[in-house]
């Protein structure tokens with residue numbers, strides 16, 4: 001039943017309360033260098049440069065892993081993700097962090113197996129033991145052409161690809177949770193049957209309310225992990241009740257279309 005629901009999470013400041021890049025920079029003593037270089041290169045290149053620095057200081061990928069494992073994740077958010085997964089929702093992450101950081105944190109909290117897909121900047125440990133972070137989208141050879149998004153990732157295009165897998169007869173219903181500017185573009189692709197769940201007092205929420213007419217999805221705000229979890233589970237419940245009642249109407253002998261597949265108008 002719940003495979004009709006797709007839950008798309010942003011990662012930093014949404015699925016986790018903090019920012020994994022900031023956490024590693026601060027916890028591993030790179031704040032000064034990070035500030036010096038911030039204006040000189042794009043974010044993903046800067047994070048890769050931070051990894052070069054850690055490697056030159058003799059820090060291994062395992063040390064970064066240890067640091068990431070200490071990053072807190074709200075217990076209610078953990079429970080809500082597990083509950084959504086148990087209910088058969090299709091859970092995905094679209095994030096401008098990187099694969100190594102996200103997978104390490106999710107694994108630590110036993111959540112990695114709950115997600116169908118994590119779309120983010122790839123990361124790998126090379127033969128010398130250094131963690132490399134590379135842009136998801138190679139903007140030098142083929143720019144994605146979206147002026148709302150950073151050159152390395154258009155989350156809207158990623159969502160479009162996920163939506164394209166939906167059956168023509170049965171559109172799945174999307175719940176998009178996010179906080180940042182990069183989350184605005186995918187929200188423009190949501191329909192009236194979908195939900196956008198922006199974090200209060202963060203850029204996404206303000207972008208949405210600046211031109212609310214552009215957003216077709218139903219909006220629900222949240223401010224902390226407890227609220228995020230409650231809002232998410234409430235929306236999933238509402239969708240499932242809604243879907244069940246549609247199925248009952250369609251299956252009712254009175255309306256004479258028992259064998260007709262359920263579909264949206």
Ligand SMILES: [Mg+2]
Pocket residue numbers: 010011012013014178179180
């Ligand atoms: Mg974020």
Ligand SMILES: [Zn+2]
Pocket residue numbers: 146147148149153154155156157185186
């Ligand atoms: Zn975009």
